[in-house]
Amino acid sequence: MTAIDLGLPGLGGLDGVPTADQPQKAKDYKSDQEVRWCPGCGDYVVLNAVQSFLPTLGLKRENIVFVSGIGCSSRFPYYMNTYGMHSIHGRAPAIATGLAVARPDLSVWVVTGDGDALSIGGNHLIHTLRRNVNLKILLFNNRIYGLTKGQYSPTSEEGKVTKSTPFGSLDHPFNPVSLALGAEATFVGRAVDSDRAGLTSVLRQAAEHRGSALVEIYQNCPIFNDGAFDVLKDADSAARRIINVVDGEPITFGGGELAVVRDGFGLTVAKTADVAPEDVVVHDASDLNLAFALSRLSTQDLQHTVTGVFRNVARTTYDDAARAQVAQAREAKTPDLAKLLHGNDTWTVAG
Amino acid sequence: MTTDLGNGASAEGVEIRKLDRVVIRFAGDSGDGMQLTGDRFTSEAAAFGNDLATLPNFPAEIRAPQGTLPGVSSFQLHFADYDILTPGDRPDVLVAMNPAALKANIGDLPHGGTLIVNTDEFTKRNLTKVGYDGDPLEDGSLDAYQVHKVAMATLTIGALEHTGLGKKDAERAKNMFALGLLSWMYHRPTEGTERFLREKFARKPEIAEANVLAFRAGWNYGETTESFAVTFEVAPAKLPLGTYRQITGNTALAYGIVAAGQRAELPVVLGTYPITPASDILHELSKHKHFGITTLQAEDEIAGIGAALGASYGGALGVTSTSGPGIALKSETIGLAVMTELPLVIIDVQRGGPSTGLPTKTEQADLLQAMFGRNGESPVPVVAPQSPADCFDAALDAVRIALTYRTPVLLLSDGAIANGSEPWLIPDVDSLPDLRVDFATEPNGPDGAFWPYLRDQETLARAWAVPGTPGLQHRIGGLEKADGTGNISYDPANHDFMVRLRQRKVDGIEVPDVVVDDPSGQARVLVVGWGSSYGPIGAAARRVRKQGMPVAHAHLRHLNPFPKNLGDVLSRYERVIVPEMNLGQLALLLRAKYLVDAISYTKVQGLPFKAEELQDVLTDVIKGVPA
Numbered sequence: 001m002t003a004i005d006l007g008l009p010g011l012g013g014l015d016g017v018p019t020a021d022q023p024q025k026a027k028d029y030k031s032d033q034e035v036r037w038c039p040g041c042g043d044y045v046v047l048n049a050v051q052s053f054l055p056t057l058g059l060k061r062e063n064i065v066f067v068s069g070i071g072c073s074s075r076f077p078y079y080m081n082t083y084g085m086h087s088i089h090g091r092a093p094a095i096a097t098g099l100a101v102a103r104p105d106l107s108v109w110v111v112t113g114d115g116d117a118l119s120i121g122g123n124h125l126i127h128t129l130r131r132n133v134n135l136k137i138l139l140f141n142n143r144i145y146g147l148t149k150g151q152y153s154p155t156s157e158e159g160k161v162t163k164s165t166p167f168g169s170l171d172h173p174f175n176p177v178s179l180a181l182g183a184e185a186t187f188v189g190r191a192v193d194s195d196r197a198g199l200t201s202v203l204r205q206a207a208e209h210r211g212s213a214l215v216e217i218y219q220n221c222p223i224f225n226d227g228a229f230d231v232l233k234d235a236d237s238a239a240r241r242i243i244n245v246v247d248g249e250p251i252t253f254g255g256g257e258l259a260v261v262r263d264g265f266g267l268t269v270a271k272t273a274d275v276a277p278e279d280v281v282v283h284d285a286s287d288l289n290l291a292f293a294l295s296r297l298s299t300q301d302l303q304h305t306v307t308g309v310f311r312n313v314a315r316t317t318y319d320d321a322a323r324a325q326v327a328q329a330r331e332a333k334t335p336d337l338a339k340l341l342h343g344n345d346t347w348t349v350a351g
Numbered sequence: 352m353t354t355d356l357g358n359g360a361s362a363e364g365v366e367i368r369k370l371d372r373v374v375i376r377f378a379g380d381s382g383d384g385m386q387l388t389g390d391r392f393t394s395e396a397a398a399f400g401n402d403l404a405t406l407p408n409f410p411a412e413i414r415a416p417q418g419t420l421p422g423v424s425s426f427q428l429h430f431a432d433y434d435i436l437t438p439g440d441r442p443d444v445l446v447a448m449n450p451a452a453l454k455a456n457i458g459d460l461p462h463g464g465t466l467i468v469n470t471d472e473f474t475k476r477n478l479t480k481v482g483y484d485g486d487p488l489e490d491g492s493l494d495a496y497q498v499h500k501v502a503m504a505t506l507t508i509g510a511l512e513h514t515g516l517g518k519k520d521a522e523r524a525k526n527m528f529a530l531g532l533l534s535w536m537y538h539r540p541t542e543g544t545e546r547f548l549r550e551k552f553a554r555k556p557e558i559a560e561a562n563v564l565a566f567r568a569g570w571n572y573g574e575t576t577e578s579f580a581v582t583f584e585v586a587p588a589k590l591p592l593g594t595y596r597q598i599t600g601n602t603a604l605a606y607g608i609v610a611a612g613q614r615a616e617l618p619v620v621l622g623t624y625p626i627t628p629a630s631d632i633l634h635e636l637s638k639h640k641h642f643g644i645t646t647l648q649a650e651d652e653i654a655g656i657g658a659a660l661g662a663s664y665g666g667a668l669g670v671t672s673t674s675g676p677g678i679a680l681k682s683e684t685i686g687l688a689v690m691t692e693l694p695l696v697i698i699d700v701q702r703g704g705p706s707t708g709l710p711t712k713t714e715q716a717d718l719l720q721a722m723f724g725r726n727g728e729s730p731v732p733v734v735a736p737q738s739p740a741d742c743f744d745a746a747l748d749a750v751r752i753a754l755t756y757r758t759p760v761l762l763l764s765d766g767a768i769a770n771g772s773e774p775w776l777i778p779d780v781d782s783l784p785d786l787r788v789d790f791a792t793e794p795n796g797p798d799g800a801f802w803p804y805l806r807d808q809e810t811l812a813r814a815w816a817v818p819g820t821p822g823l824q825h826r827i828g829g830l831e832k833a834d835g836t837g838n839i840s841y842d843p844a845n846h847d848f849m850v851r852l853r854q855r856k857v858d859g860i861e862v863p864d865v866v867v868d869d870p871s872g873q874a875r876v877l878v879v880g881w882g883s884s885y886g887p888i889g890a891a892a893r894r895v896r897k898q899g900m901p902v903a904h905a906h907l908r909h910l911n912p913f914p915k916n917l918g919d920v921l922s923r924y925e926r927v928i929v930p931e932m933n934l935g936q937l938a939l940l941l942r943a944k945y946l947v948d949a950i951s952y953t954k955v956q957g958l959p960f961k962a963e964e965l966q967d968v969l970t971d972v973i974k975g976v977p978a
Contacts, residue, residue, distance in 0.1 A: 031826070033838065065818045067661070070829075078826050078839065083818035085664060086828025087657075088687050094622075094654035098661025098669065099818075101645055102620050106665070106818055124657070127650035322645050326618075329640035337613050338780045340639065341606060345543065346596045346777065347400055349589075 010314055013134065013210045016104045017063050024055035031081045042193040042219035043073055046140065051080070053200050057107075057207055064107045067096040069116035072147050073140035073219070076111040090121025093128040096135050100319045107207070110137040115145050118154040118174050125214075126183035131318035132211040136203075139176060139216045144225035157300050162224075177295040177310055180214040181288065187213035188291065189309040190298075192232050193220060198244065198307055205309050211317045218305075231302050243269075245294060245308040247285040250277075260297065267293045269304060285312040365574075366581045367538075372431030373585055374439030375533065377526075378456045379448030379469075380417055381410055381424040384526040389426025390772075391530055391547065395539040397597035397774055400587030401430040404886065406438035406959065407770045411627065411710045418477050423455040432586040436893075437886035438771060440961035444536075446529055448472065448503070451481045462495040467532070469525065471504035499578055503528050503569075510568035511561050520558070524565035531569025536582050541570065591776060598775040600739035600768035601628070604698065605635035607746025608670055609642050614747070615754060615786035617668045618643040622658030624651055624677065627710040628766045629700040632672040652680035656697065660684055663693045664827075666790065666817035668750065672698040675717045676707065678724065678761075685759050686725045689853060691827045692804075692813045694753035694760075696746075701765040701882075703957045712957025713766035715882050716933035721761040722911055722940070728850045730857035732756070733910040735763040737885035740775035742768060745908065747784060754788050756860055757812045763910070765932075767959045768883045791816035791823060796836070801825055804837035811856035813837075862909040864916040869903035870896065876973050877924035879949070881907040881937055884930055884960055891965030900973045910937070913944065921947045928952060928972050930965055 029051040037043045054064065064082040068074035070089035077084025083106075087095050092110045100108045117125045117139050128135065144162070145151040151164040155176065159168035180188045187209040191199035199217065206213035218229045231237045243253045243260060251260040252272055259272040259280040267281060267290075284290055291311040298306045375392065379385045386407055396403050406427040415422030429439035444465040447453040449472035460466060473488055487493055488500060503525045510528075511521035527548070534541055545563050552559035573579050598606075612619035621644065623633050637646040645662075649655040656671040663669030673681065678699050688695045701717045703709025721733045732752050736745035742764060749762040791814040796802035801823040804813050816823040825837060833840035834848055867877070868889070880888045885906050892904045905920055907913070921927055921941065928950045929938040935951035942949055952968050954960060 031824075033826075060819075060821070062821045062824055063819050068828075077828070080826075081824055083824050084826040084828075085691070086826065086830065088683050088829060091653060091657045091684065094649065094657030095661035095664070097649075097654070098620055098622055098647070098658030098663075099665045100661075101647060101658065102618065102662040102665040102667040103818065123650055124654050127654065322647070326640045326643060326645055330643070333641040335613070335642040337610055337642075340609060340642075341596075341777050341780070342594065343596050345394060345398060346594050347398055348594045349400065349587075349592050 011210045011320065013208045013213075014057065014059065014107060015210070017107045018060045018105060019058050020060050024058070024061070026051045026055060028061065029054050029081050031079050033078045035079050036075065037072060038223050040222035041072070042142065042221070043076070043140065045193045045196070046138070046199070046217055046219060047076065047079055049196050049199050050203065053203050056204070059107055063105055064109070065099060066109045066111055067092045067099065068111040069113075069121055070147070071113040071116045072221075073111055073113040074116060090116055090119070091124060092116070093121065093124040093135065093137065097128055097131070097133045097318070100133050100135055101322050104319065104323060108135050110135050112137060112139055114139065114141045114143060114153045114155040114176070118176060118179070126179070129180055129183040129185040129212045129214060132184075132186050132315050134210055134317045134319050135212050136206050137212065137214045139214060140219045141176060141216050142219045142221040142225055143228050144221050146221050146224055150224035173300055175295055175298065176214070176216045177298065178292065181292050181295055181311060185214050185311065186211040186313050186315045187309070188311045189213070190216045190218070190305075190307050192218045192229060192242070192307060194233050195307070202309060205312060209312060210320075211315060229302070232305055241302055241304055243297065243304055243306045245283040245306055245310065247283055247309065247312065250280040250282050252280060265293070267297050269297070285309055365579070367584055368581050369584050369586070371433060371585070372429065372435060373444065373537065373583065374427060374429045374442045375444045375446070376425055376427040376442035376456060376459070377446045377529065378423060378425040378452035379526070380451065381412070381422045382414055382417065383424070383448050385424045385426050385448070388526045388530045389428055391544050392533060392539070393428050393597060393772060394543055394547070395534060395541070396428065396430040397595070398540055398543050401432065401585055402434050402588035402590060402774060403428060403430040403597070403772075404435055404438045405429070405772045406767065408958070409711055418449055418451055418472070418480050420451050420455055420481055423451050425452070425456060430585055432588050434588060434590060436889040437959070437962055440963045444533070446533065448526070448529070450477050450483055453487065454481050454483065457493075460496060464496055465499070466493060466496045467499045467501060467529070469503040469529070470500045471502050501532065501572070506568060506572060507565045510564055514557065514561055514564065516557065516561050521561060524562050527562045527565040528569035528572070531566040532573045535570040535573035536579060538582060538584050541566070590774065593776045595774045595776055597772050598740055599631075599770060599772040600736065600742045600764055601631040601700070601770070602635055603740055603742035603775065604736070604746050604762070604764060605632050607743040608636060608696070608750070609639050609644065610743070610783055611747050611750035611786055612642060612644060612668055614783050615668055615750065615788060617666070617788070618645065619670060620659060620662030620667045621646045621670045621672065622649055622655040622662065623647070623672045624649055624655045626652075626674045626677050628702055628769045629672045629674050629677075629698065631769070632698060632700070652677040653684065656681040656684040656695075660688055660693060660695055663695050664691070664818070668694065668696070668754070670696045670698065672700070674700050674702045674710075675704045675720065678717060678720055682725045685731060686727065686729050687829050688759035689725070689729045689731060690829050690832070692757040693815075694757055696749050696753050696760055696762060698762045698764065700769045701763060703955070709957045711766065713883065713959060714932050714955060714957065715763070715765055715884070716936065716955065717763060718881075718910060718933065718936040719939070721763055728854060730854050731911065732758060732760045732857055732860055733763060734760060735882040735908060735910055736768060737882060737906055737908065739768050739771050739773045743775070743778075747786075748908070751784060751786055752860055754786055755812060756810055756856060757815055758857065763882060765883050788815070790820070792820060794822060802835050802837065803827060804832050804835050811852065811859060858912050860912055862912060862914050865905050865907060865914040865920060867903050867905045867920055868892070869901065871901040874901040874903035875924060875976050876926045876928065876969065877903045877905060877921065878969060879905050879907065879921070879927060879929050879937070879941065880931070881910060884932065887960035887962045887965050888930060890962035891969055894962060894966045895969045895973065898970070900970065902969055902973060907937070910940070918945045921945050925976050926950065926972050928969065930960060930968065932960070
């Protein structure tokens, strides 16, 4: 087989999407539909953050599309005054792929949950990331099935007692960031729903990234899994647990008291005072091995949770490449339907 | 039967017999190149101006164990000096490249038929492998046939002796030797094949030359040896005036999609996953990107149709192609397309089922799946081509319905049509239908907003606004829609209304009346078919009429909705018979909808009906009608 270099130039995530003439406000992004999540649901916080963040991109609203699957989070598109499709359980990445391929002038966002993206839609998620389709995937992870009323999910801890697992769940959970990195994702980030600034920062970098951007958002389900992320929200414990990484900066946390250092092929946490300054790992979002090691530092029990952007690298996107092939074919050959239908071997029956 | 049209003699003294039609079957090991051989003979027949129809038949395994019965691959070709409808029931000439091919096919050769055998493969080991105790070439068991024993491999190796090619490589060209011999026997033009071989092996000129030499050696063998006393001529057919080409169903279908994209002035996005026997549609469309066609080979069947639907949502023509098992996986997305009322063309090249079934064999058992294989009341129009060339028109019609009515459409081809080929009267591009669509650009609702579920009063198609259209931002999805606004609605009366509305939209799709073929106008028996059985049913009807018994034939292109005149047509006949390659799926629908006492004749052997058997079936039914 021959590999063909399509010679595509580097593009920004939003290049080709028309910009708005007027400044926008958060309310411009609110639809006329009543928001129907449970009181106290983390989804409200994320919705507000997104509605406040989008105006800063300055895009035409009609060129933004939200595509979702099925689940609580997947009601998201109904509340956005953009174009949107509430599709099928797990299939949003596939549908969004077709849309992104067909339309370079759109900013396409996928809203999904831990069940939607990692269970029924796991295949589409990994292949979308592998292809690097220019989509922004917001994965709301509440570690539970909400819409079906409380069964364990692929991110629930082992032994979780739920309606479907009264004696405890047997499944070992996914680490969504490790999974995405293993699937060749070019951009992987994580944020906690209650951290508006952190979430907005990751969203911005995701929007500006050309290619698939997976953003895992820890999101509280107050009904079926309340308090799952409380240890990350209490100011005291959060400081010792949340490790926010910024490209090019040494990875320290806990008010600078704690630092991330190398440990064999992986990473570990040490007291900053106990290590030489040059031993503190400096984050490099282009280093896949570092990103993966950081993802493994995040444990299911939230002893440590890395947030921020793990990986952010440029790679030709599937949709750009698909359009380039069509464009190159059109340059090389004029479409002539009659010629195509005739082919090379014809014969004529004359009167 | 082949009709002898009189004799002549060539300059060399070999008798030339004129025939009106011939059926040849090439059979060999799946590694012997039988499909290529058949394909080339077909091209020669087409270039000569015969009407023709072909039936490839090959195993699902790419290379089944060599020399075994499961590994036998065959290609049957029917060519004639008049318009024919089928690839032929039985071969007049069987070319058997090994004992397995002989054993698997000899039962179909009528007594007196011509058998050409490659004797080199008839070794004791090969004979034992397929269960022959003795050598059938020697034990008299083939006395009922005109047997020509030709050491094709030896002769081919001999002809290539001076090329420097190894024995093994030289021997591989023996299929071209067979083609050369048959080409001589039937006075076929040879330039096309020589040109084809030189192009196919352009990068390996020595292989190209070897194949050309083997081909010529076969021709010369016929001409110089005295074992063939007779050659045959089949004159060009008197077909309607115009320019023709040979085409397979999958290619015609792909061209139909290309043409539809051009006539709709829309980019085409094919989202698909490889599956036998539909993959050639993907292969073909992927060559034509300069027509604005994007082909996306997805991670699975579901993603394939998902991408197609996403593209349709974005204002492209979304298409997906598969076979029955793929339809099972795509059902949920077809349902979403029904609910979101977006255009989508779903191609099902049917194969034997259920489950993996018979991947390389034909069947028409997905009709009820196409009609009803989804949750809820989920009406989908169903269109079926009746022959390889007809796939072009059927594809255009499927796209017309999808775009006009904003609906998914199922296009039901099958394995026989997909791989079979026939001459195609190439249409004038300007005569193809105008498929351009009007996208919504302005708010349409009474409140000054955009209501995505307001409808065209005539077609009931909803307003289609694509992302990027200013001021028309809206959300759609799989939840039930409020009539008009398209907002989520759980209202009981609204759901009842919308279920009926979606049904009414599909029921109201404009399809042409079904045409009844009854030349005498005296028929009291009607045979109704759909899809690829058109050929055998038509051929059987002709035979029955030749026996002096009138019979009417109606063939359905549209299975959902049925043509408006169908009920009236069915009621005009005393008996209605429905032959199908399933257990009576169309008959079930006709009985349910029209209360007609249709007789179902069914067969599911993975092969098309034979005209002969349908002739018997029709004759029995006609004779059973009281005077």
